[in-house]
Amino acid sequence: MAGTIKPRDAKELRQAVEWALNDGVTLDVRGQGSKLALGKPMICDQVLDVSGISGIVDYAPEELVVTLRAGTPIREVEALLAQRNQMLAFEPPDLGPLLGRETGQGTLVGAVMGNLAGPRRLSAGAARDHLLGFSGVNGRGEAFKSGGKVMKNVTGYDLSKLLAGSWGTLAVLDEVSVKVLPAPDQTRTLLLHGLSDEAAVKAMCAAMGSPYEVSGAACIKDRTALRLEGVAPSVEARLKGLRDLLAATGAPMEELGTLESRTFWRDVRDVAPLSSARDTVVWKISCPPTEGPAIVARIKAQRPSVEAFYDWSGGLIWLALPSNADADQAIVRGALGSTGGHATLIRGTDGVRARIPVFQPQPAALAALASRVKESFDPKGLFNPGRMG
Amino acid sequence: MQMPPLDPAILARRSEIVAALRALVPGEGVIDDLEGMRPYECDALSAYRQMPLVVVLPETVAQVSAILRYCQDNKVKVVPRGAGTSLSGGSMPVGDAILLGLGKFNRVLEIDYANRCARVQPGVTNLGISKAVEHEGFYYAPDPSSQIACSIGGNVAENSGGVHCLKYGLTTNNLLGIEMVLMTGEVVRLGGKHLDSEGYDLLGLMTGSEGLLGVVTEVTVRLLRKPSTARAVLLGFPTEAGAADCVAAVIASGIIPGGMEMMDKDAVKCAEAYVGAGYPMDAEGLLIVELDGPAVEVDYLVERVSGIARDRGATTVRVSHDEQERVLFWAGRKAAFPAVGQISPDYMCLDGSVPRGRLVEVLAEMRQMSKKHGLRVVNVFHAGDGNLHPLILFDANDPGELKRAEEFGADILRLCVRVGGVLTGEHGVGIEKRDLMGEQFTEIDLDQQMRVKCAFDPDHLLNPGKVFPKLRRCAELGRLVVHQNKIPFPDIPRF
Numbered sequence: 001m002a003g004t005i006k007p008r009d010a011k012e013l014r015q016a017v018e019w020a021l022n023d024g025v026t027l028d029v030r031g032q033g034s035k036l037a038l039g040k041p042m043i044c045d046q047v048l049d050v051s052g053i054s055g056i057v058d059y060a061p062e063e064l065v066v067t068l069r070a071g072t073p074i075r076e077v078e079a080l081l082a083q084r085n086q087m088l089a090f091e092p093p094d095l096g097p098l099l100g101r102e103t104g105q106g107t108l109v110g111a112v113m114g115n116l117a118g119p120r121r122l123s124a125g126a127a128r129d130h131l132l133g134f135s136g137v138n139g140r141g142e143a144f145k146s147g148g149k150v151m152k153n154v155t156g157y158d159l160s161k162l163l164a165g166s167w168g169t170l171a172v173l174d175e176v177s178v179k180v181l182p183a184p185d186q187t188r189t190l191l192l193h194g195l196s197d198e199a200a201v202k203a204m205c206a207a208m209g210s211p212y213e214v215s216g217a218a219c220i221k222d223r224t225a226l227r228l229e230g231v232a233p234s235v236e237a238r239l240k241g242l243r244d245l246l247a248a249t250g251a252p253m254e255e256l257g258t259l260e261s262r263t264f265w266r267d268v269r270d271v272a273p274l275s276s277a278r279d280t281v282v283w284k285i286s287c288p289p290t291e292g293p294a295i296v297a298r299i300k301a302q303r304p305s306v307e308a309f310y311d312w313s314g315g316l317i318w319l320a321l322p323s324n325a326d327a328d329q330a331i332v333r334g335a336l337g338s339t340g341g342h343a344t345l346i347r348g349t350d351g352v353r354a355r356i357p358v359f360q361p362q363p364a365a366l367a368a369l370a371s372r373v374k375e376s377f378d379p380k381g382l383f384n385p386g387r388m389g
Numbered sequence: 390m391q392m393p394p395l396d397p398a399i400l401a402r403r404s405e406i407v408a409a410l411r412a413l414v415p416g417e418g419v420i421d422d423l424e425g426m427r428p429y430e431c432d433a434l435s436a437y438r439q440m441p442l443v444v445v446l447p448e449t450v451a452q453v454s455a456i457l458r459y460c461q462d463n464k465v466k467v468v469p470r471g472a473g474t475s476l477s478g479g480s481m482p483v484g485d486a487i488l489l490g491l492g493k494f495n496r497v498l499e500i501d502y503a504n505r506c507a508r509v510q511p512g513v514t515n516l517g518i519s520k521a522v523e524h525e526g527f528y529y530a531p532d533p534s535s536q537i538a539c540s541i542g543g544n545v546a547e548n549s550g551g552v553h554c555l556k557y558g559l560t561t562n563n564l565l566g567i568e569m570v571l572m573t574g575e576v577v578r579l580g581g582k583h584l585d586s587e588g589y590d591l592l593g594l595m596t597g598s599e600g601l602l603g604v605v606t607e608v609t610v611r612l613l614r615k616p617s618t619a620r621a622v623l624l625g626f627p628t629e630a631g632a633a634d635c636v637a638a639v640i641a642s643g644i645i646p647g648g649m650e651m652m653d654k655d656a657v658k659c660a661e662a663y664v665g666a667g668y669p670m671d672a673e674g675l676l677i678v679e680l681d682g683p684a685v686e687v688d689y690l691v692e693r694v695s696g697i698a699r700d701r702g703a704t705t706v707r708v709s710h711d712e713q714e715r716v717l718f719w720a721g722r723k724a725a726f727p728a729v730g731q732i733s734p735d736y737m738c739l740d741g742s743v744p745r746g747r748l749v750e751v752l753a754e755m756r757q758m759s760k761k762h763g764l765r766v767v768n769v770f771h772a773g774d775g776n777l778h779p780l781i782l783f784d785a786n787d788p789g790e791l792k793r794a795e796e797f798g799a800d801i802l803r804l805c806v807r808v809g810g811v812l813t814g815e816h817g818v819g820i821e822k823r824d825l826m827g828e829q830f831t832e833i834d835l836d837q838q839m840r841v842k843c844a845f846d847p848d849h850l851l852n853p854g855k856v857f858p859k860l861r862r863c864a865e866l867g868r869l870v871v872h873q874n875k876i877p878f879p880d881i882p883r884f
């Protein structure tokens with residue numbers, strides 16, 4: 001069992017990395033470790049635990065920015081924002097239950113490192129779109145920063161985009177500034193019953209292409225759900241517009257109020273429909289929305305027991321398959337065909353994740369470029385070695 | 390502002406390089422005569438100009454790939470160029486570099502309404518995308534003021550913004566994918582019609598990389614449905630502080646307007662004299678707040694914003710009643726730059742970002758600087774996101790004035806950084822702010838950025854002389870001295 005180093009501030013963090021660099025020690029970088037079961041299993045010499053570098057540094061609601069230390073629990077951030085009727089608009093999912101852990105764990109920076117996003121990804125973007133700037137330590141043991149605390153900033157390369165979704169493999173962060181947005185007054189959901197996958201995706205795409213500002217479009221079994229958020233008179237008017245637009249589908253419609261809607265979309269966000277069965281692997285596919293049903297159909301043709309649901313208007317497919325030696329990766333990735341999308345194994349045993357690529361393999365030129373980018377931050381491969389394999 | 394010295398060895402090989410390019414791009418795609426190259430000698434930062442070594446205008450991705458591979462093999466520098474509308478000198482030519490123009494890549498390749506995206510070549514103009522889809526009620530959201538001329542490839546390079554960024558984001562938030570060519574000639578695709586990248590977000594890195602990492606040959610943008618209604622509110626305040634307070638109060642109340650622009654008294658005067666938009670001449674600070682969405686929502690928000698403004702002492706509250714009036718409210722703001730051009734022989738447009746809460750203090754200090762430098766300054770800005778566009782008025786025919794204007798501009802940008810802001814909000818660093826990068830970043834910060842550059846362009850051939858004040862060789866940047874086991878374990882909790 002590897003030992004753990006737990007720095008208390010940015011200076012100690014830098015010292016820890018400098019020491020690791022000089023002793024050739026690889027580091028398993030983590031906050032609360034809530035997403036350890038996601039990504040390639042790693043064998044590291046030491047755990048670098050940043051949860052001790054925690055706390056809100058600055059929160060200015062009228063600036064729409066919160067600055068916080070890397071170990072700050074996401075729950076603490078969300079509670080703070082809620083006091084001022086604001087939110088993390090990218091709706092970071094709580095993957096705890098899916099990954100066999102408790103709910104409510106994890107740090108905000110952990111969610112950023114996975115570039116996670118919930119149903120509002122469609123209209124508000126992912127974590128990448130909300131990370132304004134950061135400071136941290138690279139694999140040379142140097143403290144550096146990028147970005148800033150303002151909304152509009154094109155000074156130098158946008159390294160925030162690179163860090164978001166890097167799963168801790170490029171640098172260890174100690175502080176981030178994140179854009180926040182007002183929370184909506186009202187949330188309503190229009191449910192359409194009984195549509196086929198194709199008809200559901202068609203309805204969702206029509207809704208997304210309408211002027212009714214839909215902020216969530218998901219389809220679970222035969223229920224197609226469209227979310228509307230905002231001030232009451234606007235939500236009412238848009239609901240009516242959507243009903244008229246989709247009347248031609250012939251589907252029976254139902255509305256969910258604010259509270260019911262919140263529960264419904266939290267379940268979509270946290271992949272609740274696939275969380276309970278423990279003996280399945282879970283894949284996440286990102287694809288062009290209209291390709292979703294065909295991809296699922298191709299998988300179903302070979303694995304009839306597959307369970308799937310759609311988010312992001314059909315562009316995000318969550319799939320559960322019975323566990324086996326290779327998580328059926330050839331079938332799942334093969335089903336993408338030429339759509340240009342990608343498939344990530346989100347839940348699988350250590351053994352399966354060690355055997356197959358967890359993240360979508362890239363063409364040679366792109367993979368070589370990505371590995372040069374990794375080297376430009378972490379030349380000795382200290383941070384989370386192999387995690388993005 | 391100094392550009393790197395020209396390499397005499399490359400200049401001596403000019404005819405050989407031109408001949409090699411002619412073999413790659415047939416016909417009129419290679420321009421090497423002075424008259425033909427003249428239109429390319431500068432971009433929209435026209436105070437600085439230099440003739441390129443030669444201009445090449447490829448038509449296919451294969452040609453771009455062959456040109457870059459040739460340049461890599463022969464260590465010839467390359468400056469990529471879209472429409473040449475950069476305000477920071479991002480596409481300014483360099484005398485010992487090929488100017489690679491993407492103007493012939495001007496086709497819309499595919500419009501996919503169901504997936505709400507368009508696949509276009511990089512030379513298509515920003516407005517051209519919206520024009521191609523407007524009959525179906527769609528548009529492309531980022532709207533830089535040069536949108537009639539600027540190319541989408543240039544927008545990717547600069548991560549361009551516009552007046553609607555607060556609500557709809559910058560270029561980076563509205564891109565789904567690109568195809569690009571590396572210096573090796575390799576063609577890679579990042580993203581596509583789906584969301585989020587499968588590995589590192591290189592698409593996000595490329596956006597705003599100012600042509601230093603690769604040459605974009607195709608762009609997939611997200612399309613949005615046009616809001617069904619838009620109305621503008623004109624708000625005049627007796628003090629700038631009142632206007633700034635109103636901006637903060639609107640946002641704190643949970644409203645994110647489609648656009649929220651501020652103009653100071655001098656800008657209002659210039660604009661009013663130029664287009665007669667009906668602006669209140671007694672206002673020290675003028676806001677134009679645009680609200681868009683379904684009609685009931687817009688009506689509701691117009692009332693709320695008007696109420697907030699009255700509470701903050703607005704002396705003018707006017708709501709546009711029809712599309713014509715809305716356009717008129719904007720006409721003054723949109724004409725602010727040419728309007729200023731009417732009262733001064735030349736002006737320099739700056740582009741810093743500051744936290745909104747520091748706006749009033751920054752304006753006051755800017756006026757002090759104006760006195761110190763003996764040059765007038767007029768202010769228009771994207772108040773919603775704290776992005777300032779101070780216009781410094783000067784006369785380029787007076788040799789001392791350009792230098793004073795540059796110094797004044799540098800002082801303003803240093804001020805932006807000092808109050809917690811940044812050097813550039815949407816125009817890019819280019820050559821204009823290159824030498825100020827040290828104000829915002831440490832040497833380590835800049836070294837890390839240059840190492841990323843080395844991962845794409847190890848010989849620093851792409852867009853030389855831009856962004857980085859001091860370019861260090863990649864071999865030097867990559868050196869790593871490790872004191873094996875010489876550093877004692879620091880005094881940090883461990884278990």
